[in-house]
Amino acid sequence: MVLGRVFEDMCAQMYYRGKMFGFVHVYNGQEAFSTGFIKLLEARDSVVSTYCDHVHAVSKGVPPRAVMAELFGKATGCCRGQGGSMHMFSAQHNLLGGFAFIREGIPVATGAAFSSMYRHEVLKESTPNGLDVTVAFFGDGTCNNGQFFECLNMAQLWKLPIVFVVENNLWAMGMSHLRATYDPEIWKKGPAFGMPGVHVDGMDVLKVREVAIEAIARARRGKGPTLVECETYRFRGHSLADPYELRKPDKKASYAARDPITALRKYILEKELASEAELKDIEKKG
Amino acid sequence: MAMALRALGRRISHSDRFFSSLSEAAKPPSDGKLINLFTAINQALHIALDTDPRSYVFGEDVRFGGVFRCTTGLTDKFGRDRVFNTPLCEQGIIGFAIGLAAMGNRAIAEIQFADYIYPAFDQIVNEAAKFRYRSGNEFNCGGLTVRSPYGAVGHGGHYHSQSPESFFCHVPGLKVVIPRSPRQAKGLLLSCIRDPNPVIFFEPKLLYRLSVEEVPEDDYMLPLSEAEVIRQGSDITLIGWGAQLSILEQACDAAAKEGISCELIDLKTLIPWDKETVESSVRKTGKLLISHEAPVTGGFGAEISASIVERCFLRLEAPIARVCGLDTPFPLVYEQFYLPTMNKILDAIKATVKY
Numbered sequence: 001m002v003l004g005r006v007f008e009d010m011c012a013q014m015y016y017r018g019k020m021f022g023f024v025h026v027y028n029g030q031e032a033f034s035t036g037f038i039k040l041l042e043a044r045d046s047v048v049s050t051y052c053d054h055v056h057a058v059s060k061g062v063p064p065r066a067v068m069a070e071l072f073g074k075a076t077g078c079c080r081g082q083g084g085s086m087h088m089f090s091a092q093h094n095l096l097g098g099f100a101f102i103r104e105g106i107p108v109a110t111g112a113a114f115s116s117m118y119r120h121e122v123l124k125e126s127t128p129n130g131l132d133v134t135v136a137f138f139g140d141g142t143c144n145n146g147q148f149f150e151c152l153n154m155a156q157l158w159k160l161p162i163v164f165v166v167e168n169n170l171w172a173m174g175m176s177h178l179r180a181t182y183d184p185e186i187w188k189k190g191p192a193f194g195m196p197g198v199h200v201d202g203m204d205v206l207k208v209r210e211v212a213i214e215a216i217a218r219a220r221r222g223k224g225p226t227l228v229e230c231e232t233y234r235f236r237g238h239s240l241a242d243p244y245e246l247r248k249p250d251k252k253a254s255y256a257a258r259d260p261i262t263a264l265r266k267y268i269l270e271k272e273l274a275s276e277a278e279l280k281d282i283e284k285k286g
Numbered sequence: 287m288a289m290a291l292r293a294l295g296r297r298i299s300h301s302d303r304f305f306s307s308l309s310e311a312a313k314p315p316s317d318g319k320l321i322n323l324f325t326a327i328n329q330a331l332h333i334a335l336d337t338d339p340r341s342y343v344f345g346e347d348v349r350f351g352g353v354f355r356c357t358t359g360l361t362d363k364f365g366r367d368r369v370f371n372t373p374l375c376e377q378g379i380i381g382f383a384i385g386l387a388a389m390g391n392r393a394i395a396e397i398q399f400a401d402y403i404y405p406a407f408d409q410i411v412n413e414a415a416k417f418r419y420r421s422g423n424e425f426n427c428g429g430l431t432v433r434s435p436y437g438a439v440g441h442g443g444h445y446h447s448q449s450p451e452s453f454f455c456h457v458p459g460l461k462v463v464i465p466r467s468p469r470q471a472k473g474l475l476l477s478c479i480r481d482p483n484p485v486i487f488f489e490p491k492l493l494y495r496l497s498v499e500e501v502p503e504d505d506y507m508l509p510l511s512e513a514e515v516i517r518q519g520s521d522i523t524l525i526g527w528g529a530q531l532s533i534l535e536q537a538c539d540a541a542a543k544e545g546i547s548c549e550l551i552d553l554k555t556l557i558p559w560d561k562e563t564v565e566s567s568v569r570k571t572g573k574l575l576i577s578h579e580a581p582v583t584g585g586f587g588a589e590i591s592a593s594i595v596e597r598c599f600l601r602l603e604a605p606i607a608r609v610c611g612l613d614t615p616f617p618l619v620y621e622q623f624y625l626p627t628m629n630k631i632l633d634a635i636k637a638t639v640k641y
Contacts, residue, residue: 022441022618073619084443084618100445101402102374144373146405172374174347180373 001031001205001261002283004055007064008236011054011071015240020071023100024085027055029203029235030167032260034059036208037135037165040216046094046116046134048109050167051086053098056137061093102138103145106164109136110151113162113225120222130220131161138165141172143186152193152227161219163212164190166229167202171247173238190227202230203258206267233258318469318502324494326468326501327356327433330475331394333505335364338392341429341479343369345379345396353398354435354494380406380432384414384484387427392479400436400488401445407453414484415459428482433475435491436464437529438579438625442491443618449580449611454486455557455589461485462556463510464528468499473508474554481510490529497532513560515567519549521639522573525564525590527553530577530626537631546639556586564590565597572603573638577626582610604641607634 008026015024027034030052038047038059049056057067062078070077071085078090079098087098096112099105116132119125142148143166155162166186170177178184190197196218200211208230215226233255268274321329335341343360349371351358360369372379376397383393397403403410410432418426438447454462461483465471471489478485490497516531517538526534531552538548549567553559568574574594576587587608594606609626617624 022443023446081619082617086443086445100443141374145375146377172346174350174353175371175374180371 001035001264003064003285004031004034004058005261006283007054007058007067010068012236012240014071020085022084022086023051023239023241024071025052025239026236027052027234029255029259030169030232031055032205033165033167033200033202033208033212033230033232034137036205037137037163037212037216040209040212041133041135042129044094044132045216046096046109046112046132048096048105048112048134048136049088049098050102050105050138050142051098051100052139052167053086053088057088057090057093057095057098060090060095062088062090062095066090103142103147106136106138106142106147106151109134109162110155110160113155113160113219114158116161117158117222130217131222133216133219134160134162135216136162136164137167139172140166140168140170140177140186141175141180142166143189144181149189149193152189152195152225155225156194159222159224161222162225163215163219164225164227166227167232168229169232169234171234171238185229187227187229193227195225195227197227197229199229199231202232203255203260203263205260205264235259318500320498321468321501322493322495323465323468323471323489323497324355326472326499327475327489328358328360329501329503330472330479331357331360332363334392334394334476334479335360335368337505340390341368341392341394342386343394343396344372344383345433346372346374346398348396352396354489354491356433356489356494357396376402376405377409380409381413383430383432384409384417384427387414387429387484388417388425390429392429392431393427394431394433394479397432397434399446399448399491400434400450401448403432403434403450406432410454410460410484410486411457415457417459417484419459426482427484430484431475431479432484432486434486434488435494436488437490437492438616438621439492440621441618442616444616447616447621449488449578451486451488451556451578452580452584452586452589455586459484460557461510462488463554464488464490464556465554466490466528466531466552467493467497469501470508470552470554472501473506474510476505477507477510480507485510488528492529493532508554511555511558511560513554513563514552515549515563516552517548517550519547519571521547521571522575522635523549523551523564523567523571524631524635525551525553525574525576525587526578527556530579533626533628534577534631536628537635540628540632541635544636546635548635553590559590561593561597564594568594568598569601572601573641574602575607575609575631575634575638577609577631579611579625581613582608583613585610604638607638609634 014020034055066078073081086100113134187197187199348357349361383395386393591606609631
């Protein structure tokens with residue numbers, strides 16, 4: 001999480017100094033569920049992300065250097081500089097992108113999950129440790145879109161090993177989720193399609209992890225998809241070029257108090273799982 | 287690609303066509319204020335909503351003014367019932383707009399970036415374009431206008447830079463209009479909104495702030511399907527639309543230094559396009575060059591080229607040149623290599639003239 005936060009802050013610095021170009025969207029405040037989910041996955045599992053994909057890429061194992069190089073458009077970037085900020089891909093780490101165009105990644109993730117199922121059921125490849133799991137990340141705005149619903153149905157119909165993770169930060173760029181959606185509780189859409197729907201506090205990495213363990217295990221055992229809604233908040237604007245004056249300052253302040261990194265730090269120190277010095281070490285390494 | 291403040295002069299078209307009273311050339315020039323493209327579009331939208339109580343503006347994030355400020359102030363003036371945000375569902379937005387239009391309303395839908403118009407492609411092609419025809423004129427969705435920013439902007443990358451106009455030019459039943467400047471945009475947009483056919487209006491996003499011009503404050507319309515000769519010449523005809531015209535103008539200036547006189551035409555409406563004006567110009571010069579940002583294969587330049595060959599085969603002195611985007615996805619880092627730059631156009635002008 002610390003690496004993610006530091007990475008994104010450095011991104012912002014470089015962008016504002018004019019060294020980076022294009023549209024860059026950073027993840028500050030939302031690190032908890034990227035870490036909570038992706039750190040539980042194995043190398044053979046796949047991740048499909050959004051345009052806010054730097055931290056997903058780094059969590060999945062793509063070297064930060066390769067991600068940063070990609071942001072600078074260099075040939076040493078993970079996509080040879082051709083994808084840029086919004087399109088991080090890595091065949092080696094099963095990172096299926098990075099999608100500027102929201103909702104386009106969800107059917108891709110569904111296809112990847114089908115492939116995992118197919119290898120097991122039809123090609124009879126043995127999977128002693130369970131099926132390869134696909135985790136699809138997308139935002140609250142996406143949940144009003146047709147492709148989302150189509151995939152929920154297909155995934156449940158074919159019992160695919162996929163976890164749909166909604167990063168509900170209450171804002172689709174400039175559109176408030178509460179003003180765009182009649183029933184804003186997205187997790188409820190899961191049972192409507194026959195799968196479990198779970199809501200979790202996305203600012204608490206340990207709570208997210210609890211939910212993730214179960215959802216991923218379900219998928220691995222062939223029990224089918226889960227829809228997880230993580231309520232969270234993005235500390236910066238939609239993109240680095242975007243003024244975020246649409247959000248009220250007191251709301252921002254209340255979420256800043258729930259910064260996932262600070263919260264975990266406090267928890268660790270309270271439970272005496274590590275010392276202050278050890279935590280400082282981790283932060284320094286990031 | 288730095289573009290300075292400019293005011294494009296108006297030239298009388300070489301067309302033999304009788305000018306309607308709505309034609310810009312026939313109207314006496316009225317003093318306007320110097321405003322940029324998004325302000326001109328904003329003015330057009332204000333006027334459209336003012337003059338027709340059954341007109342509506344909607345799309346993603348339009349209420350606060352839109353990502354390019356084109357819809358500023360509309361909600362405050364006309365209320366949330368007429369200017370409203372939609373959820374993130376392009377197919378739904380356009381389908382819903384078609385329904386509104388079919389019931390006799392003027393639905394002005396915004397697709398935030400032309401790159402995102404594809405989910406709505408089905409509704410536009412299969413429903414909007416065919417509505418009047420297949421209902422035997424029982425219904426029509428002529429009140430539909432789809433506005434969308436298109437084109438390269440320097441850092442847009444794959445999904446904030448595309449020029450999808452040619453996909454829609456292939457669909458009978460639609461009109462496609464692209465303005466080159468603020469004055470053109472306001473008049474053309476008002477014509478599009480009031481035209482009894484579904485129209486896709488692509489706005490060159492690069493020019494939203496960069497292009498500044500004197501624009502009359504009143505309600506005026508510019509005719510659709512009339513191309514405009516914006517610079518007269520005798521050696522070669524150049525055609526373009528939208529932001530590409532200013533690149534073509536730079537090429538004209540550079541060619542003039544080498545003694546080549548270029549005639550420059552702004553097509554303005556891509557379908558149905560003004561074949562007569564283009565043909566008349568090519569009959570004068572004997573040579574044609576078309577330039578657009580969209581990839582060359584299957585781009586709208588191909589249609590212009592084929593039609594002009596049919597009409598002017600024996601008059602042509604050189605193959606018709608197309609200087610367009612490369613046949614690749616719109617790149618991020620390689621944008622400068624991909625685009626039809628002034629130098630590429632100049633080279634093609636010289637090659638064509640010397641053929």
